[in-house]
Amino acid sequence: MKLETLKLPEVVHIENSSEIYKQASKLLRKRKPDSLKIDFFDVKKIDSIGVTLIKQIQQDAQKYKVKTTLVNLLEEVDNAFKLFGQVPPADVKKKRRRNFFEVIGEATYNAWVTISNFTxxxxxxxxxxLMSFFKKKLRREGEVIRQSVFIGVNALPIIALVSFLIGFILALQSSTQLRQFGANIFVADLVAIAMVTEMGPLITAIMVAGRSGSAITAEIATMTVTEEIDALYSMGIDPVPYLFVPKLIAIVITLPMLTTLANVIGIIGGAVIGVISLDLKWVTFFNEVIEVLRYKEILISLVKSFTFAVLIGILAIHFGKNVKGGSEGVGKSTTSSVVATIFFVIVADSILGLFFYF
Amino acid sequence: MTEPIIQVENLTAGYNERKILQNISLDIYPNEIVVILGTSGCGKTTLLKHLIGLLTSKEGKVKLFGKDINNLYDKELIQIKKRIGVLFQNGALLNSITIAENIAIPLKRHYNLSQAVMDRIVHLKLSLVGLDHVYNFFPNELSGGMRKRAALARAISLDPQLFFVDEPGAGLDPVTAEALDKLLLSLKNQLGMTLVVVTHEVASIKRIADKICYLSKGNILFYDTLDKALKSDIPEINNFFNSAGR
Structure with missing residues (x-):
């Protein structure tokens, strides 16, 4: 019969637990004793982690079929074992991996729930x-204005700058090509048509989706997580007219306005290139722009921006409302909201583009 | 005489121009439970945040284990933080990871323990607070009271010598609150912990407190043993203990 002794230091706590555990494991593996005596002679203090450690050593010893005995326990140490040692060994169940059909089933179910919620x-x-136009009580005074200022007015500088640069670049890139044919004046046509029918609405929508759509989602998601939405429900207030509708109305009002502004400034950006690099006169450039733009182009621009506004508003609200989890969920919903909004804006743009082409 | 584990010297603090704490001095000795009391807005939480080092003030000193926590290098500060535990009012569990992972954070970050030992420690801490069945749950799948207890398990995961507790009984039923108090007492006795507790629950105060520190308008109105507090003839303190009984 081979007997080994593990002598413990004066204090057994987290600072030296790793060392003691290594020492014990080495003893069990290399010496292969029949019995292990854990000697508490010097131990004056042991904390909960020390107790846990001894229990783990005992469990490891069982695997090697080694008998363990604890000797020379002071009353204080014994009390610690009574308080911290009664826990059965950790039986941690790992979550089962789902099979293929479960994954497909869950994804389909989730898609169905999302679509129905969205509808x-x-x-x-x-x-x-619609109702808020008729019932005064449903309206929160000044809320649409406040939201419009946030979504529209505060976005003016950045949208003006971006659309100016877009118009500028469009003109710059096309001028090199068109100059070869002596078709300098057609830069005006190109910039006008491209800005008004395509770039203006699209760029504005993407900017607003990133700037205001994400803010709306984050705000609603935070309110959902912190039970503010539940509080509204409990007070008999429907959050849809109270919170969501003003935001949607604000975005529907401001986006076409921002788009129109973006169109004008984009064309001015193009004109700068026309004047500087193509020797065109301001008047000539703008006469050409007015000539080439018909009601149809302006209508396309407005229809597109209106559609994008509704899309951005509804998707932002949808992702905010259906947040799962805590603060991390808010981040995830906001990301999903921006990605989905930009994706659907581009899809809608393609569909409308095709529709107006014929 | 043993050295105090917490020393506050002439601490004055506030937000912007508003002074919340005025010239506070306080010594807390090892293996005591000190309850900080006071009406709402008297500066309890501000004082607690200064003790933990979440807030710092230019006027006055806060020393933990004899070291001024506002004048330490990061490494020394971490050594001190390893010896303190904090239970926040709302638990402050990280929502994106499971309860077990939450409790294992300080163990993993500061020590090199084997997974088996770590699992065991997490299991022990959870069973101490009566929650060993929620191992793999996420915080948002638990009730408020359970979250609080899970947060307690995380706060004591390193067996801290100094334990700060903000409103331990808030959101708990009386039976659970009493069990929690018993646990705090046994931790104090077994591990020689020092506890600083902010609470309003008179029943809980009577169960656990060794000393009472009563704050009023940014000053310490009273700092002595529980017995003396109960017999005190200071009207404000008298009111506090008696209004709960009515």
């Missing part, structure tokens, strides 16, 4: 938007 939200929002 209900759309009908709710449109219903309450």
């Amino acid at each position: 209900i939200l759309i009908s709710d929002v449109f219903y309450w938007t």
Whole structure:
């Protein structure tokens, strides 16, 4: 019968637990004793982690079929074992991996739930938007204005700058090509058509989705997580007309305005290139622009921006409302909201583009 | 005489121009439970935040284990933080990871323990607070009271010598609150912990407190043993203990 002794230091706590555990494991593996005596003679203090460690050593010893005995325990140490040692060994169940069909099933179910939630939200929002025109009580005073200032007015500088640069670049890139044919004046046509029908609405929508759509999602998601939405429900207030509708109305009002501004400034950006690099006169450039733009182009621009506004508003609200989890969920919803909004804006742009082409 | 574990010297603090704490001095000795009391807005939480080092003030000193925590290098500060535990009012568990992972954070970050030992420690801490069945749950899958207890398990995961508790009984039923108090007492006795507790619950105060520190308008109105507090003839303190009984 081979007997080994593990002598413990004066204090057994977290600072030296790793060392003691290594020492014990080495003893068990290399010496292969029949019995292990854990000697507490010097131990004056042991904390909960020390107790846990001894229990783990005992469990490891069982695997090697080694008997363990604890000797020379002071009363204080014994008390620590009574308080911290009664826990059965950790039986940690790992979560089962789901099989292929479960994954497919869950994804389909989730998609169905999302689509139905989204449909209900759309009908709710449109219903309450309509109702809020008739029922004064449903309106929060000044809320649409406040939201419009945030979504529209505060976005003016950045949208003006970006659209100016877009118009500028469009003109710059096309001028090198068109100059070869002596078709300098057609730069004006190109910039005007491209800005008004395509770049203006699209760039503005993407900017607003990134700037205001994300803010709306984050705000609603935070309110959901912190139970503010539940509080509104409990007070008998439907959050749809109270919170969501003003934001949607604000975005629908401001986006076409921002788009129109972006169109004008984009064309001015093009004109700068026309004047500087193509020897065109300001008047000539703008006469050409006015000549080439018909009502149809302006209508396309407005229809597109209106559609994008509704998309941005509804998607932002949808992702905010359906947040899962805590603060991390808010981040995830905001990211999903921006990605989905930009994706659907581009899809809608393509569909409308095709529609107006014929 | 043993050295105090917490020393506050002439601490004056506030937000912007508003002074919340005025010239506070306080010594807390090892293996005591000191309850900080006071009406709402008297500066309890501000004082607690200064003790933990979350807030710092230019006027006055806060020393933990004899070291001024506002004048330490990061390494020394971490050594001190390893010896203190904090239970926040709302638990402050990280929502994106499971309860077990939450409790293992300080263990993993500061020590090189084997996974088996770590699992065991997490399991022990959870069973101490009566929650060993929620190992793999996420914080948002638990009730408020359970979250609080899980947060307690995380706060004591390193067996801290100094334990700060903000409103331990808030959101708990009386039975659980009493069990929690018993646990705090046994931790104090077994591990020689020093506890600084902010609470309003008179029943809980009577169960656990060794000393009472009563704050009023940014000053310490009273700092002595529980017995003396209960017999005190200072009207404000008298009111505090008696209004709860009515």
